[in-house]
Amino acid sequence: MPKLAPELYAALSTFAGHRRILVALDFDGTLSPLVDRPEDARPTPQAAQVFEELSQQYGVRTAVVSGRNLDSLTEVYPAPRPENLIGSHGAERRVPSVSSDSPEQPELSASQRANLKELTAKLSEVAQRHEGVSLEYKPSATVLHVRQAPSIEVADAAIIEGQQALAHLDELRLMAGKSVLEASVHSGNKGQALQWLREVLDVDALLFIGDDVTDEDGFRILNREDLGIKVGEGPTLAAHRIETPEMLPELLEFLLSMRN
Numbered sequence: 001m002p003k004l005a006p007e008l009y010a011a012l013s014t015f016a017g018h019r020r021i022l023v024a025l026d027f028d029g030t031l032s033p034l035v036d037r038p039e040d041a042r043p044t045p046q047a048a049q050v051f052e053e054l055s056q057q058y059g060v061r062t063a064v065v066s067g068r069n070l071d072s073l074t075e076v077y078p079a080p081r082p083e084n085l086i087g088s089h090g091a092e093r094r095v096p097s098v099s100s101d102s103p104e105q106p107e108l109s110a111s112q113r114a115n116l117k118e119l120t121a122k123l124s125e126v127a128q129r130h131e132g133v134s135l136e137y138k139p140s141a142t143v144l145h146v147r148q149a150p151s152i153e154v155a156d157a158a159i160i161e162g163q164q165a166l167a168h169l170d171e172l173r174l175m176a177g178k179s180v181l182e183a184s185v186h187s188g189n190k191g192q193a194l195q196w197l198r199e200v201l202d203v204d205a206l207l208f209i210g211d212d213v214t215d216e217d218g219f220r221i222l223n224r225e226d227l228g229i230k231v232g233e234g235p236t237l238a239a240h241r242i243e244t245p246e247m248l249p250e251l252l253e254f255l256l257s258m259r260n
């Protein structure tokens with residue numbers, strides 16, 4: 001198992017020195033290794049345990065900031081889990097300390113509902129044409145999954161056909177992820193959600209760890225006192241990197257030891 005880079009230990013020590021901190025983690029590819037079927041994903045047990053211990057520390061707030069919708073996230077992440085949950089890339093927000101009369105998810109307008117229905121029908125046609133390609137449904141988005149396609153050619157063809165099928169639709173956010181094409185009628189992103197969490201949880205610094213393209217929205221809003229860590233390869237705005245989700249427990253344990 002590769003060790004954390006020396007400069008990452010140093011950055012974590014500095015970060016841990018802030019009075020009130022938020023530790024925000026992405027789910028798929030970060031807390032959980034990537035798997036073929038979204039419903040089979042689970043957090044690495046050791047990472048989940050240390051994350052829970054961190055949440056008990058004075059001055060530490062924890063959150064999961066996921067592209068999944070909240071129902072799906074809570075199905076694959078059994079309790080105990082952080083009380084603060086962001087789903088659908090920021091469109092759904094469950095933060096108990098914030099007034100309960102604020103909705104977990106904004107109601108869609110009539111035109112958003114119509115768009116969601118149309119884009120779902122288009123993606124459904126694409127999925128039906130290709131073996132191993134399936135759909136995942138969210139309150140404000142539909143996701144085309146190609147990880148189980150029999151070949152890279154089939155996977156690529158399905159993604160390209162999905163993009164072409166939706167090209168004529170307005171007010172749509174298309175997000176490319178790992179073996180997915182997500183079409184959303186909501187414009188929010190993880191960066192906006194993290195900024196909001198920073199304010200409502202009143203923290204001095206935040207740590208965000210993520211692996212996918214949509215996590216770059218989160219890294220983009222980080223300030224000098226914050227810390228961004230990318231999991232795996234690929235271009236990133238994060239200042240630090242770990243190679244795999246399996247390195248997350250050691251990282252969280254070090255942070256926990258610094259807070260103790």
Ligand SMILES: O=P(O)(O)OC[C@H]1O[C@H](O[C@H]2O[C@H](CO)[C@@H](O)[C@H](O)[C@H]2O)[C@H](O)[C@@H](O)[C@@H]1O
Pocket residue numbers: 026027028029030033034035036037038039041065066067068069136143145147177178179180182212
């Ligand atoms: O922001 P995240 O919590 O990382 O969610 C991003 C997407 O994750 C899920 O898809 C990814 O993980 C699946 C299970 O490991 C994998 O099969 C798929 O190929 C990955 O893209 C989830 O299904 C999506 O809804 C999330 O948007």
